[in-house]
Amino acid sequence: MLIDGHGREVDYLRVSVTERCNFRCQYCMPEKPFSWVPREELLSYEELFEFVKVAIDEGIRKVRITGGEPLLREGLDNFVKMIAEYKDGIDLALTTNGYLLPQVADKLAKAGLKRINVSLDSLKEEVAEKIAQKNVLKKVLEGIQAADDAGLKIKINCVPMRGVNDKELVDLIEFCRKREYPIRFIEFMENEHAHSGAKGYTSEQIQEIIGKDYKFKKVERTGSSPSQDYEMEDGYVFGIIEPHKDDFCATCNRIRLTASGVLIPCLYFEDAQSIKEAIKNKDIKKAVEILKDVLAKKPEKNRWSEDSKISSRAFYETGG
Template sequence: MLVDGFGRKVDYLRVSVTERCNFRCQYCMPEKPFSWVPKEELLSYEDLFEFIKVGIDEGIKKVRITGGEPLLREGLENFIQMIASYKEDIDLALTTNGFLLDQAAQKLKDAGLKRINVSLDSLKDEVAAKIAQKNVLKKVLKGIEAADKVGLKIKINCVPMKGINDDELVDILNFCKEKGYPVRYIEYMENSHAKDTAKGLTSEEIQEIIKKSYNFKKQERTGPSPSQDYKLDDGYVFGIIEPHKDDFCATCNRIRLTASGVLIPCLYFEDAQSIKEAIQAKDIKKAAAILKDVLANKPEKNKWSTEDNSETSTRAFYETGG
């Protein structure tokens, strides 16, 4: 069992397989040039898998593949199959922008993927293009449809932005409710890589918008999910992820690994250690020791919850998958 310095059980590993992305979203990496990270700087799928096996053997029950955009890395279905074959009951999920999903959904399902989170920030072509700086909506919707057709469980993520998509929150909720997909609205997480003018909505502002169309009740938190859930009168549940609060930190069960082998104990904090050298040297004991040390230094709370909220993270979310 993996336990951090505050006695929290850690059983969820998020693995980024690439920092590359085919979108340039305003809240993430709008100014980053389209570039290739040299292959030698990344861990191979085999090396990533060696570390994942260490985690699973120590008690990891859920693995989520992230990016950047993970579907940009060739052979992803083979990597997923490695993990699924090692432990059949592992909760294996993927987060994607959905642009390449229509071509990949069946291969991912056949490889053992169980669940998928898709970013959907707008249902309007021009707004989606403004956010992603690319004409994306039709391809994303086609990808969601393909994933649904092959039987992947789907969850939708949406980042509400002031003056951009804040008038669509109910439309997106209605779309997800009709399709039977849970939706989670994610408060914009201030970071130095985002567009200077990017402004998000708070949880309270999101709720006020939805209240104009629906009655809902706040649900009690259960388990380690960072989402605060709300139930409509008809039973549909939507969630809001509120990084500017820290109530979910008390049950945090997550740790993150980047494509270059950096093990990150908390999304906000810069403290991290690399397992790259140990894994590539096949020194599994050293990699396991680094994992334990990183967990021992996992912080109690994130820093977005500070009272003045004045600090902006330098974390590159395209490296960690959020």
């Protein structure tokens, strides 16, 4: 069992396989050039898997593959297969923008992927293009359908942006409710890499918008999910991820690994340590030592709850 310095059990590893992305979303990396870390500086799938095995052996029970956009890295199904076959019962999931899913959803499901989170910020072509700075909606919707056809469990993520997609929250709920997909609205997390004019909504403001059309009640929070859920009268449940709330970090069970081998204890802070050398030298003992040291120094909470606090963290490296 892995325990951090504040007594929280950590059983969830998020693995970013690339910082590259084919979108330039306003809330993430709109100004970053289309460049990437040289391939030789990245850990191979086999090397990433060596650390994943260490983490699972130490108590990790959930692994989520992220990016950047993870589907840009070729052979991802092979990495999924390695993890799926290592130990029964591992909750193996993927977060994606969905654009490349039509070509690979079936392969990923056959490799052992169980669940998938897809970013869907708008159902209007022009709005989706404004957010992603690319004409993406048709391919994303095709990707969601391909994942559904492949038997993957689907969850939709949406970041409500002021003056951009805030008129569509009800439409997005209806889209998901008809298909029995859960949807989670994510408070915009202020960061230095976002568009300078990007503004989001608080959880209360999101609830107020949705409340004009629906009645719903708060669901008591259980476990370590980052989402606060709300149940509508017909039983459909939507969630809001609230990083600006003081209690958001109270049950944090997550740690993150980048494609270049950097182990990150908190999404907000830059504090991190590299396991790259230990893994390349096959020094498993050292990798475990670094993992436990990173956990011991894991911050108690982020600083988004403080007025005007902006993170310097690049989400495209850590997968959010």
